[in-house]
Amino acid sequence: xxxxxxxxxxxxxxxxxxxxxxxxxxxxxxxxxxxxxxxxxxxxxxxxxxxxxxxxxxxxxxxxxxxxxxxxxxxxxxxxxxxxxxxxxxxxxxxxxxxxxxxxxxxxxxxxxxxxxxxxxxxxxxxxxxxxxxxxxxxxxxxxxxxxxxxxxxxxxxxxxxxxxxxxxxxxxxxxxxxxxxxxxxxxxxxxxxxxxxxxxxxxxxxxxxxxxxxxxxxxxxxxxxxxxxxxxxxxxxxxxxxxxxxxxxxxxxxxxxxxxxxxxxxxxxxxxxxxxxxxxxxxxxxxxxxxxxxxxxxxxxxxxxxxxxxxxxxxxxxxxxxxxxxxxxxxxxxxxxxxxxxxxxxxxxxxxxxxxxxxxxxxxxxxxxxxxxxxxxxxxxxxxxxxxxxxxxxxxxxxxxxxxxxxxxxxxxxxxxxxxxxxxxxxxxxxxxxxxxxxxxxxxxxxxxxxxxxxxxxxxxxxxxxxx
Amino acid sequence: xxxxxxxxxxxxxxxxxxxxxxxxxxxxxxxxxxxxxxxxxxxxxxxxxxxxxxxxxxxxxxxxxxxxxxxxxxxxxxxxxxxxxxxxxxxxxxxxxxxxxxxxxxxxxxxxxxxxxxxxxxxxxxxxxxxxxxxxxxxxxxxxxxxxxxxxxxxxxxxxxxxxxxxxxxxxxxxxxxxxxxxxxxxxxxxxxxxxxxxxxxxxxxxxxxxxxxxxxxxxxxxxxxxxxxxxxx
Numbered sequence: 111x112x113x114x115x116x117x118x119x120x121x122x123x124x125x126x127x128x129x130x131x132x133x134x135x136x137x138x139x140x141x142x143x144x145x146x147x148x149x150x151x152x153x154x155x156x157x158x159x160x161x162x163x164x165x166x167x168x169x170x171x172x173x174x175x176x177x178x179x180x181x182x183x184x185x186x187x188x189x190x191x192x193x194x195x196x197x198x199x200x201x202x203x204x205x206x207x208x209x210x211x212x213x214x215x216x217x218x219x220x221x222x223x224x225x226x227x228x229x230x231x232x233x234x235x236x237x238x239x240x241x242x243x244x245x246x247x248x249x250x251x252x253x254x255x256x257x258x259x260x261x262x263x264x265x266x267x268x269x270x271x272x273x274x275x276x277x278x279x280x281x282x283x284x285x286x287x288x289x290x291x292x293x294x295x296x297x298x299x300x301x302x303x304x305x306x307x308x309x310x311x312x313x314x315x316x317x318x319x320x321x322x323x324x325x326x327x328x329x330x331x332x333x334x335x336x337x338x339x340x341x342x343x344x345x346x347x348x349x350x351x352x353x354x355x356x357x358x359x360x361x362x363x364x365x366x367x368x369x370x371x372x373x374x375x376x377x378x379x380x381x382x383x384x385x386x387x388x389x390x391x392x393x394x395x396x397x398x399x400x401x402x403x404x405x406x407x408x409x410x411x412x413x414x415x416x417x418x419x420x421x422x423x424x425x426x427x428x429x430x431x432x433x434x435x436x437x438x439x440x441x442x443x444x445x446x447x448x449x450x451x452x453x454x455x456x457x458x459x460x461x462x463x464x465x466x467x468x469x470x471x472x473x474x475x476x477x478x479x480x481x482x483x484x485x486x487x488x489x490x491x492x493x494x495x496x497x498x499x500x501x502x503x504x505x506x507x508x509x510x511x512x513x514x515x516x517x518x519x520x521x522x523x524x525x526x527x528x529x530x531x532x533x534x535x536x537x538x539x540x541x542x543x544x545x546x547x548x549x550x551x552x553x554x555x556x557x558x559x560x561x562x563x564x565x566x567x568x569x570x571x572x573x574x575x576x577x578x579x
Numbered sequence: 580x581x582x583x584x585x586x587x588x589x590x591x592x593x594x595x596x597x598x599x600x601x602x603x604x605x606x607x608x609x610x611x612x613x614x615x616x617x618x619x620x621x622x623x624x625x626x627x628x629x630x631x632x633x634x635x636x637x638x639x640x641x642x643x644x645x646x647x648x649x650x651x652x653x654x655x656x657x658x659x660x661x662x663x664x665x666x667x668x669x670x671x672x673x674x675x676x677x678x679x680x681x682x683x684x685x686x687x688x689x690x691x692x693x694x695x696x697x698x699x700x701x702x703x704x705x706x707x708x709x710x711x712x713x714x715x716x717x718x719x720x721x722x723x724x725x726x727x728x729x730x731x732x733x734x735x736x737x738x739x740x741x742x743x744x745x746x747x748x749x750x751x752x753x754x755x756x757x758x759x760x761x762x763x764x765x766x767x768x769x770x771x772x773x774x775x776x777x778x779x780x781x782x783x784x785x786x787x788x789x790x791x792x793x794x795x796x797x798x799x800x801x802x803x804x805x806x807x808x809x810x811x812x813x
Contacts, residue, residue, distance in 0.1 A: 373632050376659035380681035381590040384598070387684060405681055437663065440670040444677070447697065467664050474663025 122317070123310050130306040135299065142295045146288045154254070157280045158242055161256035164190050164204055164273035165240070172206065172271070174264045182264045184208060190215070190273075199249040201276035209267040221248025223255050223274045230270065233259035237268040244277065251276045316340050320347060327354060329463065329499070331571055333426065358426075365467070368415045375408050416467075417547055427571040428466040430473075430503065431456045434490055437470070437477045445481045452477070456492040460501045463569040464548050472544050475537035476505050476564060483509030487559055494570070500550070501570035506557035517554040541566070580625040580695060580715075580739055581605040581756045585615030585641070586657065587633050595628060598684045599691075603718035603734045605759045612636030619645050623755050624652045625739075626695050628687070631658040631669070639672045646673035653694035657687070692716065699742045706741045709797030711780055713741040720780070727779050732757060736772050740785070740795035749792040 171188040184206060194200040195215040205223045206213040207230075214222065224245050225233075233239055240258040247253040254277035259268040316339050326332045335350045379401055386398035431454075438452045462469045480488045484507035491504040512520050521542040541564075542552045550567045557563035582604045586592040589610065596606045607622065609615035612633040619627055619641070631638035642654055653675040658665070661679040669677050675697075676690050692704050692715055704716040712721040718734055720727050729737065735757040740748060750769045758764055773793060777785055783798040 372661070373659040376680040377588045377591055381588065381594060383681045384591070384594045384684050388594075401681070436667045436671075440663075440667045443670050443675070467662060470664040470667065471662060474666065 126310040127307055134302050138295050138299050142292050145291045149287045150284050153280050153284055158256055161273040161275055165256055165258050165271050168204060168271040169260050174262050176264055204273045207270040218248055223272045233257060233270050234268050237261045316343055368412055372412055379405050426465055427461045427463050428469045430462050430492055431458055433469050433473045437473045441477055441481045450481055450484060451486060452488045454490045460492055461571045461573050463571040468544055472541050475541045479537045480505050480507040483507050483561055485509060500567050503566040503568055506559050506563040507561040508559040509561035511556055511561040583618055583624045583627045584608045586630040602688055605735055605757055607759045612641055616641045626691050627652055627654045628657050629654055642672045653698050655690055708744055709799050713738055722780055733772055733776055737776060744795050747788045747791050747794045
């Protein structure tokens with residue numbers, strides 16, 4: 111089951127949404143990354159400004175004082191003014207690093223701005239270079255430092271001037287921005303996907319519409335796929351209609367073939383049956399038996415061919431009132447001597463969802479059975495049911511009726527409840543077969559007229575709209 | 580009584596004709612639609628057995644033409660088409676009964692008798708006229724319960740007169756209804772047959788109405804009155 115689900119072709123909506131997500135999501139991720147990076151760069155640019163000016167002032171106030179010992183010491187003519195440089199572990203520090211000594215702000219409190227050896231060598235190898243970076247601070251904080259190397263008079267080795275500041279406020283700001291940016295972009299992503307889904311569904315609406323109209327055809331509400339469709343799928347609708355027409359033609363041809371076959375076989379069978387009847391010899395008996403077998407085979411296969419033809423038809427509906435009216439007219443002639451009163455109370459808004467030939471067969475056999483048994487009255491009622499898509503056709507007579515224990519028997523093929531009336535029971539089994547083929551049901555009961563009441567639950571459809579031509 | 584069988588299958592047509600002749604009918608057969616239509620149009624049949632799938636003109640069209648021309652003889656459709664929609668079109672075209680192939684000859688004969696009976700207004704196959712019994716079912720006749728020997732022509736003559744008991748029937752009409760088309764028709768032979776019949780069933784049962792024809796009657800009860808002669812030859 112699960113394996114089947116994975117091999118099933120994906121939905122079109124799913125495909126389109128996934129396709130859109132494939133470019134939208136990386137794009138949004140890159141945007142988030144770039145935004146955070148830009149914010150970080152500009153934050154540090156601003157953050158570094160006081161550090162740079164401290165370094166600059168350190169450089170400008172640094173003096174070299176040659177000593178008698180031959181050494182040259184470095185002194186500051188003026189220390190940077192900010193009082194935080196004086197307070198221990200205030201978070202703002204400066205430092206001058208030379209090859210043999212270092213001068214620091216008081217705030218460093220004996221600690222140091224620790225540059226990595228690589229950073230130191232980068233500075234000393236390229237005098238005048240300025241770098242910035244992070245390093246651990248004396249109080250365990252993370253420091254942002256700016257360092258520059260300068261050549262001072264009388265000293266050969268470059269001197270590194272560095273200023274540093276606790277960078278946690280900047281980091282916090284950057285983190286806050288990153289969280290904000292990512293949540294805004296995530297929301298944007300969700301909105302975008304929702305918009306894409308909406309757009310795809312809207313764009314594919316004619317396809318869903320087409321699906322519904324095809325379902326209408328299958329359910330017999332319409333005979334052709336109706337409606338105007340966009341240029342892209344209009345040919346599809348046309349092809350479907352041609353297919354439906356073709357299907358109907360094929361079914362019609364199949365029925366014609368079946369009917370021709372019936373005619374072709376039944377006449378020879380009639381000749382053989384009659385000839386066998388006339389000769390009460392052994393040959394006559396054999397021919398009689400075999401022709402009966404052949405006849406039942408022919409009937410069986412005709413019924414199957416008709417059923418197969420029926421299974422292929424879609425979208426047909428037939429007028430129940432017209433069919434009942436035709437059957438009543440015909441049966442009135444067949445039972446001409448009986449003086450039958452056939453009452454019909456039929457709702458004209460209910461049609462049969464199926465083939466006319468099958469409806470005629472159902473109505474004919476049912477009414478024929480009722481007329482056979484009836485003493486004088488037959489009543490036909492067609493009403494809607496609570497179940498949508500189904501209607502009840504009720505045929506009652508004032509004949510002797512059937513005992514409830516025989517109901518099941520009456521619907522079985524070949525059962526004749528009263529051998530005195532030829533063909534009784536056979537018709538009802540045909541009705542039962544046909545109605546079942548249309549997923550309906552046959553219920554027998556007792557009529558208030560006194561005889562049998564047969565209720566058929568039949569698939570129903572609305573009558574076609576009147577032609578406006 | 581004279582019956583037309585329109586059926587294109589030669590064997591079936593022959594079987595039907597034989598069975599019908601054995602039952603005391605004069606039978607004509609036609610094997611295509613055109614012949615069948617022509618015969619029905621020109622001859623006064625008492626019943627027609629009509630196949631639907633015929634060469635040249637189909638059965639339904641033939642029936643519609645006959646009915647449009649005012650032909651009222653009972654027609655039994657004999658066909659392989661057993662769908663109710665086809666039965667409806669058959670009856671709508673003017674059929675009186677419908678039998679599907681394959682069938683038993685007995686059933687066909689019973690239905691034909693019923694049709695002719697209904698057309699003549701009788702309710703049973705056996706007609707009883709003052710001690711004379713004509714059984715159309717077995718094609719036999721009895722006088723006071725005793726069977727009488729009749730040739731097929733004699734029986735047809737008696738049967739036709741019995742069905743139309745009390746009505747004066749012209750010689751021409753009798754000729755048309757007891758002989759098939761191939762028979763050499765001579766209305767003088769009717770006089771011979773009537774003479775022989777009188778000998779077998781009693782002279783007073785068949786009255787000669789001079790210049791008009793013959794009438795079968797109950798010699799004791801004086802059934803029926805003289806009616807205007809219907810011209811069945813047209």
